Amino acid sequence: KLVACTQPRRVAAVSVANRVADEMDGRFFLFLWFDWTCSNSTIQLGRHVGYLIRFEDMAELGTTFLKYMTDGMLLRQAMNDPSLERYSAIILDEPHGRTLANILMGLLRGVAKRRSDLKIIVMSATLDAVKLEILQPTFRRLSPTLQSRTHPVEVFYMQEPEPDCVEAAIRAVLVLTTHRAEDEGDDLLFLTGEEEIEDA
Secondary structure, X not given: OEEEEEEOOHHHHHHHXXXXXXXXXXXXXXXXXXXXXXXXXXOOEOOOEEEEEOOEEEOOOOOOOEEEEEHHHHHHHHHHOOOOOOEEEEEEEOOOOOHHHHHHHHHHHHHHHHOOOOEEEEEOOOOOHHHHHHHOXXXXXXXXXXXXXXXXXXXXXXXXOOOOHHHHHHHHHHHHHHOOOHHHOOOOOOOOOHHHXXXX
């Protein structure tokens, strides 16, 4: 049986599947919840790790063990297979703020009542655990707390509106970088998309 992992967007499903296939070097890998061992072979995208998005199913029947997909694709599969029998585990990754993910959580609650063997994992770094009460008492909630250090953050604002905000942000980071010592920290600039990141 497969493991499904939902992603909010098609681009995320494809890129995460690519990344996971690259990260799993294939020398030795074992999934604990079903009998599948890959030893001394290469993990391949579309063969062992796959993805399912609208108009594209990059997975091999009988060989793929981990399949990334959008919420909508898992919902579509649930219409044809209400118990989602092909899956041994379903991971909802970052479900907050997504209407389809909320529908999926309700649907999976019903599936879990029919299938005690199905593992359902809801992962979120920011989702309030109280919001997951819809899943109780069907699911057991584990809320690990990670100890981490917070770093001081300084926010700077431009004095005048800028016609090209990306260029202005890059200039600002360069100015900040040149006016501080090398060991004083790092700068993080959030940009709007891949093209802007490449241009920077």
